[in-house]
Amino acid sequence: MPSKPVIGVLALQGDFAAHGRALERAGAQPREVRTAADLTPLDGLIIPGGESTSMLKLIDLEHLFQPLREFGSQRPIFGTCAGAILMAKEVLHPEQASLGLMDLTVERNAYGRQIDSRIASIPVAGESEPVEAVFIRAPIIRRTGGEVRILATYQDDPVLVSEGLHMAATFHPELTPDARIHTHFVNTVRKRYTEGVPVEPRQEHQTE
Amino acid sequence: MNFMDEQFRLKVGLAEMLKGGVIMDVVNAEQAVIAEKAGACAVMALERVPADIRKEGGVARMSQIRIIREIMSSVTIPVMAKVRIGHFTEARILEALGVDYIDESEVLTPADEEHHVDKHEYKVPFVCGARNLGEALRRIAEGAAMIRTKGEAGSGNIVEAVRHIRTIVKEMKQLTVLGKEELVHEAKNLQAPLELVQYVANHGKLPTPNFSAGGIATPADAALVMQLGAEAVFVGSGIFKSSDPEARAKAIVKAATYYQDPVKLLEASEELGEAMPGLEISKLPEGELMQTRGW
Numbered sequence: 309m310p311s312k313p314v315i316g317v318l319a320l321q322g323d324f325a326a327h328g329r330a331l332e333r334a335g336a337q338p339r340e341v342r343t344a345a346d347l348t349p350l351d352g353l354i355i356p357g358g359e360s361t362s363m364l365k366l367i368d369l370e371h372l373f374q375p376l377r378e379f380g381s382q383r384p385i386f387g388t389c390a391g392a393i394l395m396a397k398e399v400l401h402p403e404q405a406s407l408g409l410m411d412l413t414v415e416r417n418a419y420g421r422q423i424d425s426r427i428a429s430i431p432v433a434g435e436s437e438p439v440e441a442v443f444i445r446a447p448i449i450r451r452t453g454g455e456v457r458i459l460a461t462y463q464d465d466p467v468l469v470s471e472g473l474h475m476a477a478t479f480h481p482e483l484t485p486d487a488r489i490h491t492h493f494v495n496t497v498r499k500r501y502t503e504g505v506p507v508e509p510r511q512e513h514q515t516e
Numbered sequence: 517m518n519f520m521d522e523q524f525r526l527k528v529g530l531a532e533m534l535k536g537g538v539i540m541d542v543v544n545a546e547q548a549v550i551a552e553k554a555g556a557c558a559v560m561a562l563e564r565v566p567a568d569i570r571k572e573g574g575v576a577r578m579s580q581i582r583i584i585r586e587i588m589s590s591v592t593i594p595v596m597a598k599v600r601i602g603h604f605t606e607a608r609i610l611e612a613l614g615v616d617y618i619d620e621s622e623v624l625t626p627a628d629e630e631h632h633v634d635k636h637e638y639k640v641p642f643v644c645g646a647r648n649l650g651e652a653l654r655r656i657a658e659g660a661a662m663i664r665t666k667g668e669a670g671s672g673n674i675v676e677a678v679r680h681i682r683t684i685v686k687e688m689k690q691l692t693v694l695g696k697e698e699l700v701h702e703a704k705n706l707q708a709p710l711e712l713v714q715y716v717a718n719h720g721k722l723p724t725p726n727f728s729a730g731g732i733a734t735p736a737d738a739a740l741v742m743q744l745g746a747e748a749v750f751v752g753s754g755i756f757k758s759s760d761p762e763a764r765a766k767a768i769v770k771a772a773t774y775y776q777d778p779v780k781l782l783e784a785s786e787e788l789g790e791a792m793p794g795l796e797i798s799k800l801p802e803g804e805l806m807q808t809r810g811w
Contacts, residue, residue, distance in 0.1 A: 312573055320773050323532040342774060358533050358557065361591050366773055369766070388535070391604030402592065422616035423639050425526045444529045445594065445616070485527055510560060 313351040313497045316341040318376075320366040322358015326482040327490075334490035336497070344375035352384040352497035356390030357444065357480050360416065363390060363403055373407070380409040383460065384473040384500055386493040392476035393447050410471045411453025414478075418448035432460040432468060435488060440448060441467060441479035449478060473500055520723075524544040527661030528617065530594065531725040533660075534558055534748050538769050539727075541565050544583060545590040554765030555635065558594040558617070560585045560750065566670025567753035567792065570804065575693070576624040576775045578606040584613060596643070601810055602628025609642040617662070618642045620655075622809035623669045623752070630811060635659030645729065647680045647807055649687035653708030656724055663722055666807040667730015670753050672794035674737045676807060677730045678744065678794070684726065685745040691717040718771030725796065730807065733758070733791045735771030735784040742775035756793035764788055 309490035315331050317324040321342035328338035329512075331354070341347060353376075355363075367373055379385070387410075396412040404416075418487070422445055429438045441462060450467045452458060459475075460468035468477045468489070473496065481489035537557025542548040543700065543741065548559045563579045578599050588595045594616035599606035601620055606627075610618050622635050622645050635642040636659035645666035646652035652663045667677030691713060693701060699717055703710040715723050728746030731755040732738050741749060749772055751765075758764045765782040774780030802808070 319536065321536040321555075323535055325535065326532060342777070358535070360554060361535065361593055362537050362555045362557045363767065365553075365766075365769065369555075369770065421614045422526075422530050422594065422641065423611070423614060425530065427526065428524050442525070442527065442529055444533060480529065483532065501518070 312337045313347060313494060313501065314339055315494065315497060316346065316353045317458050318353065318355045318363070318391070320370075321362040322356040323480070323482060324356045324358075324480075326376040327354050327356045327388075330332075330482040330487060331489045331494070333485070334494045335446050336494045343370065347375055347379050350379075350383065351378060351501060352386070352493065354493070355385060355387040356482070357389035357391065359400075360390040361395040361404070363394065367483045368493060377409065378406055379409060380474065384475070384493065385409060386475040386477075388477045388480055388482065389444065392449070392462075392478050392512075395474060395476045396449075397453070398451075410469070410474050410476055411456055412449050412469065412476065413448050413451035414447045416447050417445050418462040419443060419446055421445065423510075425482075426463055430460050430462050430467065432437060432489070434459075434492075439481070439488060440484050440486060441481075443479050447477045449476075470496075523639065524661060526547060528724055531643070531662040534594070534727075535725060536724060536773055537748050537752045538772050539596065539748065540755055540765060542587060542756070543579075544585040545577075547756055547761075548587045548591045548595075550762055551765055552591040552740050554592050554649065554762060555769035556593060556765065557748070558596055559587065559591060560619060560752075561595055561615075562623070565753040565756060567672070567757050568670075568807070569623065570670040570806075576600075578603070580623070581609070581613060584610075584615065588613075588615070593763075595743065596669070598624055598718075598809055599633070600624040601626040603629050604633045607633050607640075607642075611638055613685070614752070620660075621756055622642050622666060626809050632810070635661075642729075645807075645810060646684065648683045649691075650706035650708050651810065652722060653706060653712045653716070656666060656712055656722065657709050661723065662727060662751055662764065664727040664729040666810075667728070667732070667740075668793075668797055668800075669730045669806050671731050671797060671800075672733045672757070672792040674731045674733070674740060675730050675797060677732065677737075677741055680807075681728050681744045683742055688716050688720060688722070691721045701769050725769040729772055734788070735767045735781060738768050738771040739775035739781050742772060748772065753792055759789035764791075766806065778786045
C-alpha cells in the first residue's frame with residue numbers, strides 16, 4: 309500500500325464531496341465511486357449521507373448490490389447516516405432493502421423531521437476530547453448484535469459503532485473540520501492492509 | 517453576520533445531503549410516491565406545476581395544507597413547499613407544519629415587491645432562486661441555506677437555467693482573482709454584503725450549495741446544468757407534464773448521478789417518450805416571465 313490508502317466514496321447521491329475532503333484531511337486519497345469497476349482499486353469505501361431511498365434505487369438500477377456486498381466481505385466500509393442505514397442488517401420505518409454488512413437494526417428519520425436536526429458534543433471511545441456530532445434527519449440504531457462495539461452514544465442510543473472491518477455513524481463527521489473519526493477509519497484500512505490477507509469481519513473482531 | 521452558526525450549519529447540512537440528486541415538483545401524494553420510487557432525493561409540494569400556473573394565470577399561493585400533510589405522510593424523503601416571495605406568515609405556517617425546506621419562490625405570485633422573508637428568524641431552512649451572484653448573495657444574507665438558479669419555470673426550455681448557472685459560476689471565478697480593495701467595489705456592484713463577497717473570493721464557491729432549476733425537461737438537460745456547476749437539480753413541470761412521468765423521473769435521477777458518463781446518459785435517454793411541450797422564451801411577454809420576480 310502506498311503511504312496514502314485509496315478510499316472510495318460511493319457517489320450516487322448525497323454529500324460524497326464532503327467525505328472526499330474529510331478523507332484528504334485524514335491522510336487518504338479519495339475516489340468517487342459510481343460503478344462496480346470503480347471498486348477494484350480501493351482499499352476501503354465510505355457510503356455517505358444522503359437519501360437512502362435514492363441510493364438504493366441507483367444501487368438496484370446499476371446492479372451494485374452484489375459488488376458492494378462482496379467488497380464488504382473483504383475490505384472495510386464506513387457508512388454515515390444514510391450509509392449506516394445501508395450497512396444495517398435490518399431497517400425500520402419503513403422496512404427497506406440494505407447491504408446487511410453489520411448486525412444492526414436501524415430506524416430511519418427517528419428523531420423527526422429537519423426541525424429536529426441537531427448538533428451535539430459526544431464522548432467517543434479512545435478520544436480524550438469530545439466529538440461534535442451533526443445529526444440531520446438522523447436514524448437511530450435500535451439494536452446491535454453481540455459482535456458490535458459501541459464507540460459512542462447520544463441520549464443512550466449508539467451513534468458510532470464498529471463490527472470487524474466496518475464502521476457506522478448516524479451523524480456526519482464529514483460536516484466538521486475535525487478529522488478524528490475519518491482518521492480512525494483510515495487506520496482500520498491501514499491495519500487490514502498491513503495484516504495482509506482478507507479476513508472475515510467477525511473473525512477479526514474476535515481476535516481484538 | 518454569523519452564517520456559520522450552529523443553526524445555519526444544520527440548514528446547509530440538509531442541502532448537502534441532497535447533492536447529486538433530483539428534487540421533483542409534485543401536486544399530490546400519488547405523484548410524491550411516484551417521485552420517491554423513481555429515486556427523487558426530495559419532493560416539492562405545490563398547488564399547480566409552473567406550466568399550469570403559466571397557462572391558467574391568477575394568483576398562485578402556498579399549497580393547501582391538507583395536500584402537503586398527505587404528501588408528508590406518504591413519503592420518507594424530505595418534503596419542501598413553496599411560499600410567495602416576502603410572505604412571512606405563509607412561511608410561519610409551513611414551519612409550524614414541519615416541512616423540511618421552504619422555497620421562497622418566484623413561481624408563486626409575489627406578496628411583497630421590495631422585501632424577501634428574513635430567513636434567519638426561522639428554524640426551518642429556506643431555498644431561494646437567483647439569476648446572478650448578486651441575487652444569490654442577497655438571498656444568503658437574508659438567511660437562505662440553499663440557492664437554485666431560477667431558469668424560467670414551466671417553460672420546458674433550458675436556455676435560461678444555462679444562462680443563470682453560467683453567470684453565477686463566471687461571476688464567482690472573477691472574484692477569486694481580485695484584490696482586497698477591488699472586492700469592496702465589487703460588493704457595491706453586486707449589491708451584496710462585503711463579507712459574503714470575500715467568502716466567495718476566498719473559496720471560489722457560495723457558502724451554501726448551488727442547485728439548478730427552471731426548464732429541465734430531459735436527462736440531457738439535467739446533465740448539462742450539472743456539468744456547468746450545479747450540484748443537484750429541481751425538476752418542476754418536466755416530469756408530470758411529460759408523456760411518461762415514471763420512466764422520465766427515473767431517467768433524470770440516473771442522469772444527475774452519471775452526468776459525466778455519456779454511455780449512462782445514452783441509457784437514461786433511451787426509450788423515453790415525448791418531453792413536455794416547450795416555450796420559446798423570447799416569445800413570452802415580459803410580464804409573464806417568472807425569473808424577474810425577486811429583488
